[in-house]
Amino acid sequence: MKTFEQKLDDYAKLITKIGLNIQKDQDFIITAPVSAVEFIRLIVKEAYSLGAKEIYYRWYDDELSLIRYNNAPDSVFDTFPKWMAEGYTELVKNGAAVLSVFVSDPELLKDVDPDKIKRDTITKSNTFKEYKDYVMNGSSNWCVVSVPSIPWAKSVYKDEKDSEAVSKLWDSIFEINRINTADPIQAWKDHFEKLEKFKIYLNEKQFAKLYYKGENTDLTVDLPKNHIWQGGCEHTTKGLVFAANIPTEEVFCMPYKYGVNGVLSSTMPLEYNGNIIDNFKFYFENGKIVSFEAEKGYATLENLLSSDEASRYLGEVAIVPVSSPIYKTGLIFYNTLYDENASCHFALGSAYPNCIKNGENMTKEEREKAGVNDSIIHVDFMVGNDKLSIIGETESGEKISIFKNGEWDI
Incomplete structure (x- = not known):
């Protein structure tokens, strides 16, 4: 039976080899919550072992977002620096791999003024529109995954203590993603055939x-x-195979x-x-x-x-x-x-x-x-x-x- 650490390693290998299919000398963009930094370190080690060149990080934190919405000047929700979007657009235009680690507290912003959230979302979406288009058009191999956080785990396992909720959510993620099988990589290849x-x-x-x-x-x-x-495996415009979601x-x-x-x-x-x-x-x-x-x-x-x-x-x-x-x-x-x-x-x-x-x-x-x-x-x-x-x-x-x-x- 695999240990928790072995399952984490298998999950990181699955993401980098099957989800992203990282190539030698390929740049790599990672968007992830700061709470996932330990798992991201595993991802980075695997990516470098596959030949990744440079890795760029976009960290976020839900609590910092909440503080921003409650305390920042109102004008910030209508502006976003173009240079940041332009930099990431240049990377994906040249074929950088993109990993998004999606973790959210489902009701973190329930008491925030909806108009602020709307304006902020539209501003960022418009600024990153060209970046998004390159990704959706197949310029890059990209993948979206999730790892547990306490708020997310508690939203799923409401009656459990924090640590137990996180442990149970990890168990669910491993089972759903076929990590508990003897060979998760092969299990996913079989799944793609179906x-x-x-x-x-x-x-x-x-x-x-x-x-x-x-x-x-x-x-x-x-x-x-x-x-x-489409479904399962996808292909970039240059024919590189990847899985957009795990x-x-x-x-x-x-x-x-x-x-x-x-x-x-x-x-x-x-x-x-x-x-x-x-x-x-x-x-x-x-x-x-x-x-x-x-x-x-x-x-x-x-x-x-x-x-x-x-x-x-x-x-x-x-x-x-x-x-x-x-x-x-x-x-x-x-x-x-x-x-x-x-x-x-x-x-x-x-x-x-x-x-x-x-x-x-x-x-x-x-x-x-x-x-x-x-x-x-x-x-x-x-x-x-x-x-x-x-x-x-x-x-x-x-x-x-x-x-x-x-x-x-x-």
Whole structure:
């Protein structure tokens, strides 16, 4: 049986070798909370052993963010230094690898003025738009992972003491990410092969529409011509293989921007900017959210949907079965990386250009004509459970069940 330290080492190896696939003489950007510094040291050692050249760090701390929101002059939420974004943009433009360690206290900012959070988020998103576009367009091999923090662990295991909650969350992360297997690297390669079969099927069918039926959900989603389903392994524009999320259980594509109609209801809470949005519902007409409801976090959701004009349109449609190891835990993680891989989901905002033929090389005007949404945001929200079914309709009008009661039906 592996020790905790051995599992940590295996997790670091999985991230650097499979998630990022670090190359010799490649620059490397790490965004992480200061609380994760010990684990980041393991990542850095592995990265250098694989030949990484220079490593650049972007540290953050939730408590410092809270202090800033409560004490900084109001003007700071409308400005952000361009030189910082330009520096990181230059790195990814030249193919630097990017690791984001996503750890958040789900309700840290619940008492902060929502307008400050909105302005701050829009300012930073606009400043880093070119950086984000290079990453999403496939210039870099990138990966998003999570490690426990006390606030996150306590949000999942509310009745446990701090240390026990963190220990249990580590156990869940190791199990979900196949670290407990004898050979996690091979286990992930086998997992990718399974996802590849679903991708191949959907790409061959080239469905024109998807019909979603579930609890309080009745939605029609048009897919653009020459769409491409992705999932598991991805490729940079130079052909480098990587996995953008660890964990990942999804097969995903983009909807046609103006072809979503009906009602879509959440099945899990969404953590966004230190706030929880829960039991929300969207009403779509010709791709746009024309009205919405939320039992919790209405103001936060309203601010999210007003990030820019395109934030009221969808950029991703993803299919995840309830046999996902994350769903099978029966837990809500209040962390989008984990919750989105427990459930079928959509994303508000930008689409991934590699989800349509030649999308990486299209101009902005060509993408708009093809129905590819472009926004300063990309926010996933969960809509799946064991009541959800999806029917695909081909160009000829044939309707085929592809997902039934939360499981693949192909």
